[in-house]
Each structure stands twice: as structure tokens, then as C-alpha cells.
Amino acid sequence: MIVGIDLGTTHSAVGVVDSGFPILLADEEGRRIMPSAVWYGEQGDIEVGRKAMRRRGLDPMRVVTSVKRWMGVPPGDPILENVGKSAEEVSAEILRELKRIAEWRLGELVEKAVITVPAYFNDGQRAATKRAGELAGLEVVRILNEPTAAALAYGMDKLKDRTRIAVYDLGGGTFDLTILEMEDGVFQVLATHGDTRLGGDDVDRLIFDWMAEGIYDFPQERRIKFLEEAERAKRMLSDEDAVTLRLPFYDGTSSFEKILTRKDLNRITKGWIERTLKCSRQAMMDSGLKVEELDAVVLVGGCTRMPAVREAVAGFFKMKVDVTQHPDEAIALGAAIQAGVMSGSMRKIVLLDVTPLSLGIETFGGLMNVIIARNTTIPCKAGEMFANAADGQEKMRVRVLQGEREMARDNWELGNFEVGMEILPKGRARVGVQFKIDADGILEVLAREISTGRDVIMKIESSAVNVDDAAVEAMVSASVEYAFEDISERIFTEARIKAEELIPAVEMILSNGLVDGSEAKEIEESLAAVKTAMSRGGANLLKAAVQKLDLATEGVAAKLVEKAMEEALAREMVI
């Protein structure tokens, strides 16, 4: 038995395939969706889900919510620190409760699970999710991207020969837009883009700000009460035109009462919705598709119940949006389907995901050398050969990078290690570097010293922990924003490396009088031009100058090679 779990920022759910159909498993109160909240009592007692939420009014500092935001990133949440738990431990409590519900419903032991994560989770965050599962006593047989899960749930009864779907997932804390293609029952993610700090919580805060006008004192407890009222109003306004926000005697004496209309809400949230469309635009660009080429747009996540969101999405994609799926349940149902496929209780569907950001290593001159490009279908494997940068270099440091920028320093370092090299002249010792990403999106880097065949292998799991996932969005926009500067710097750096190789060789040619007349003059002039371009710094200027110098020395270079060969032959004859 394998269960499918949606471990959400605000809510979680567990499901299985039963008689060929995916279903969610309800708790003793008949609820299929559980708040992702954990209460840690002073005496070490723990409560999870709805019971934990009930504690929030009285004991807010001991109730952990939205823990998913802290998965695989350095601790920073005051409540997490207050209760002395890690994000993984808290998530494990949520998973343990879901496991308990499943075992109670199914009447058998549950030890394996498929768990979903946002498409934007990096290696560290995926590994942390896996560890949380293990802490809860679950073997995580697959980490599944949430949009893929949603598409699975959507695709169940609508599969035709070829379908292209956009999944717009706006939950409590994260947003993704993913473009998937389904062909002959095979799913492929064409592109994905998102923001891991964009969701319904922001709307609650926007309403809170609107409410808080004129009130200055907000102790934690009061803040939570106001936020809860804001969240209630937001939900109500998905069905009503206006709602009265009420907090009687919130500080013992004064009461709060104010009417919020849907129109007000639409105005307050306009910029917020715009941010989701900006991500959507990027994903569409990455996929290379036009919106007209999509067959459907599936809405997932609680916030897609907001009429303004639905309208904006329909406008953007120029089509009616698909709301047949229960937006809160689609991901867990998809996870259940994947679990069903893996346990054999469901027809096999192959699932393919993509890398959200490019992966590579640093090479000469501090450049990023991409080995696996962004949006590559996983699982995947790719490699490249690297040579020593200096004579007699004893080892090479492999810095593993993730990001879209041309210069290594602008990307994230996921980890680094050293590999020994054979002592040889520059460019002769070789190291093969291979990147492998498994179906769970976990990266393994292998470096092989060619002459000895010695391998150094690094698994990037924990070293990715230092990466702040909020920066994913910033990374992609920065790569667009600095595209011009970045490419100039790359051109300049590559030309500079070439120039640094050429200059001493050319100077040697000139000083040894190997050339004369007009040829010598041309080489001298070209050399001077390269030196000037190097100090003044124009990328294209330097590139052109280097090319000219290369060309000018072509004749003499060929002669030199000939001469070297003659010398070698002569030596051999002496021997």
C-alpha cells in the first residue's frame, strides 16, 4: 500500500487509489483536508491539524503554521525557534498524523508514500521533505511536483491524443505556473515558473493593513486575531459582494467593525494578482508556446476561488478556466494516482518533470559552465570534459552552481569538492564531470580523473540547505534584467582568456625574429590593439582584436608547429 500526500503550506491531505479511483481519506470528524499546523505544549504534548489551530487564540507562540516555508532553509521563524523544533520535525508531525488517519481508515499499516512539493523546491528542500517523511516512519518512494500531480488529477477523464495544460497554482504560500504536455498517456513538463513567497497569506496581510489603519498597537495575539478575521473576509468575498469584519472588544474595551466589499478587495489585490501573471508570462516564454496553443488551464490552490483571480487568469490565457477540480484536493488526488501507479493498482503513466534552474560548474575566468540547462526533463544525465588551467596543476576544485547568470559569482553554490589531477602541462590533464538528477530531483555530481579513473562523487542534498528559495524568482528576473551585461562580461572574459594565452606566444615570436617585414608589422599592430582593448574593456572590441591577432599569427603559428615536429623527429633520430 502506498499513499499519496499533499504536504501543503496551509493544508495537507492524504489519499489512495481505491477500486481504480483516487480518493482522499477523511479523519474521524469526516474532514479530508487538515490544517498544516502543530501545537507544542509546555509539557511536551503535541496536537496536530484542527486541534492545533484551536490553540492559536490562546497560545499563539506555540502553534507552528506555514512550516513549509522553512523547509530546507536556515531557521528564521520565531515560533519554530520558540518551540525548539526544526521545520523537518514539525513537518514530520503533520505527516505522522496523516499516516495515522490513513491507517485508521484503511485498517492496515502504511509505510510508503508519494509526497508532493512545489515545482520550485530545490534539491535541499526536496531532500528535507524526504527526511521529514522518514522521521514520520514513511518511506518516500517519490517526490512529485505539485503541478504534475494536479495535471494527473485533471487528466484522468479528459485524456485525448495530445493535451497541453497550464496549471495555475495559487495556494496559501506559494505560486507556480507550469506548462505540461500529455501525449499517449505520457506527461512532460515543458516549463515551470513561480514564486515561493507569493500566496493567500499576502492577501490576509493586505486586508490586515487595510483594517489596521489608525490602530497602532499589535501584540502578537491581536495580530493573529486580526489576520484570522482578514482571512475569513477574504473567503466570504469569493461568494458575497460585501462582508462586515468584526472584532468585538479586541483589546478589552474597543471593538472593530468595518465593511469590506469585493470591489475593495479587487483593488487591494490588483498588484498581487499582477505578480502571478508576470510569472505566468515567463513560464509561457520558456515553454515556447503561445496561449492559443494550450488546451486547458487548470486552477489549483485555495486562492483560485477568488473571482478576481479567475477573471485575470481567463483574460491572460484567453480561455475559460477549468474549475472542475476541487482546487484544494487536486494535488492530493494526483499524488494518490501516482501512488496507485507505483503500487500497481493503477494503469501505468510515465511522469517526467523538469529542472527549474540551470546547473553547472565554474570554469576559467569565473564563468558559469551550464551542464544541465533550465527546464531539462528529469531524470537526466549530462557530462563534460575539463582540462587543467595551469601547468602541473595538482587538483581541480569543482564548484557546483545553480542559476541563470553568466558569471559563477552571481549564481548559487550548491557545494564544492576537489578532485586530483595528473601532473601534466596546461590543457593536457583531464577531468570528466557528470551531473545526474534522479526522478525525485536530487542531484549527484561525479568527477572522474581520466588517467587513473578515480571518481569523486558528491550528492547535493544538505549543502543546498543554505539556499534561500525566495531568491529563485529573483534569480530568473535578474538573469533577464542583466542579460546584456552578463553576456558582455562572458564575451570579454572568454576573449581575455584567449588573449592571455596569445600574448606571451606572440611576444616570443616577435622577440625571436621569427617574422619580418609587413607580417611583423601587422602582428605588432594587432598585438597593441589587443592590449589596448584589454585595458579599456569593451567586450566586442576585445573579441574582434583577439580574432585579428589570431588571424595575423596564423601563418607563423603553422610554421612553428612544423618546426617543432621537425625538431622532435630530429631528436628521435639522435636516439
Ligand code: AMP
Ligand atoms: P492551499 O495552500 O491551496 O490550501 O490554499 C490556501 C489558501 O487559499 C489560503 O490563503 C486560504 O485563505 C485561501 N482560500 C481558501 N478558500 C478560499 C476561498 N473560498 N476564497 C479565497 N481564498 C480562499
